Amino acid sequence: MSDAPSDIGFDGDRLLRRVAELARVGASAAGGVTREAWGPADLAARDLVAGWMVEAGLSPEVDAAANLIGRSPGRGGRWLATGSHLDTVVDGGTLDGAYGVVAAIEVAASLHDTGRVMEHGLLVAAFANEEGARGTSGMTGSHACVGLHADTPVEELDDDGVTVGERLRHAGGDPAALDHACWPLADVEAFVELHIEQGPVLDDTGRPIGVVSGITGRQGLDVVVHGAANHAGTTPMHLRHDALAAAAEIVLAIESLPRDGGVRVATCGHVAASPNVRNVIPGQVALGVELRDQDAAVLDAAMLGVDAMLARVAVARGVTVDARWGQRVPPVASDPAVVASVRRVAGAMGLAWIDLPSGAGHDAQIIGRVLPIGMIFVPSVGGVSHSPRERTDAADLLAGAEALLRTLLDLDGRSR
Ligand code: GLV
Ligand code: MN
Ligand code: MN
Helix, strand or coil: CCCCHHHHCCCHHHHHHHHHHHHCCCECCCCCECCCCCCHHHHHHHHHHHHHHHHCCCEEEECCCCCEEEEECCCCCCEEEEEEECCCCCCECCCCCHHHHHHHHHHHHHHHHCCCCCCCEEEEEEECCCCCHHHCCCCHHHHHHCCCHHHCCCCCECCCCCEHHHHHHHCCCCHHHHHHHCCCHHHEEEEEEEEECCCCHHHHHCCCEEEEEEECEEEEEEEEEECECEECCCCCHHHCECHHHHHHHHHHHHHHHHHCCCCCEEEEEEEEEECCCCCEECCEEEEEEEEEECCHHHHHHHHHHHHHHHHHHHHHHCCEEEEEEEEEECCEECCHHHHHHHHHHHHHCCCCEEEEEECCCCHHHHHCCCCCEEEEEECCHHHCCCCCCCCCCHHHHHHHHHHHHHHHHHHHHHCC
16 A cells, blocks of 8 residues: 555645535535535535645636536546535535545645655546536536536526526536536546445444445436316315326325335425415426436336336326436446455555445446446434435544545556
8 A cells, every 4th residue: 555644644624624614605594505506605615626626736627517627647647536526405414525525635635735646647526516406417517527418418497497508607617518528538547436425324333434336326207297277165076187186196106116126215306286375276296206226127117117107197087197207327336446445445544344335326426337436435424414414423534535545546556
């Protein structure tokens, strides 16, 4: 293994200070943070982080997909990439994404502060719109970094009726030039993302490090149920076409999929009923659904079952159901060399580790469709995330960041 981080200027206080400073950008009353992609708080966070990149010896630029990318060349022509995202869900936690970006900058700063140059150049990414702001598909930035931007169409409309393309332009991107955001793929050795687990496994088992074996696949579905709005007092029950009652059946059928062995998890997290008035029978309901599983074939099979279920509900309830299968983020396996490196590093640091799959989606999952990837997880207290109650102990945050630094040094030393 290469030099211990303490020999090369790893500054844990700076890391924790920056995590706390970033938490104030878009801080919500509930103690969490709201930095929806491309909004003012997200752009303010990006400016703050760009300044830290400069201090760390990285040259930051906003690419055509509105990602913030900082580069510091190495001795050879190849690159190691790391990073995560700065955007959050509404009233999310302070660590989801931000931690991985701040730690990546700390890796760069550690090298810079001691004048050390790796064989590989270091690329630090703060990806745009990982979360899917305002109902959009998400992972917009990472798709563009590996040339897959066609999978996140810029024509997509968000909940405010604004296209992703317009959002990108507003955030300093260029929707007509997304090709330019693509990394020189043949020259990138690997991408390693450090992230909080967002689930209970590490906290439960008392292990500070998770070596991510792979990332779960995700299939989106948008459903619109068309019934008939009518007077809630005068319309007899047998003559109704209640779109919300039909939607409720759909929500419960989706929820039952994992119980019936269909997929690992299934959620209907977005509902918009119209006209949404107490004394009017709901005329139209939009549902945002997602199914997740490690196996793409399982997702495929579940889709057939869901289509049949929607048709059944439509007939039984006398409504029309329009379904549009949305973004598929395929499951991806971690690269064995990166996995081996993280395990080696955790062992050398004396940190107990465990292999585990990621149930959450990550930018690494998109990068992993094209490049070797790996992820390092640190514990989420109580397994809570996407919530203001999201927490990780400071010691675990520091251990994870140090493990990221050591992993990149390990990979740098092994692959030329
Ligand atoms: C990403 O945040 C996810 O929803 O898994
Ligand atoms: Mn998230
Ligand atoms: Mn995240």
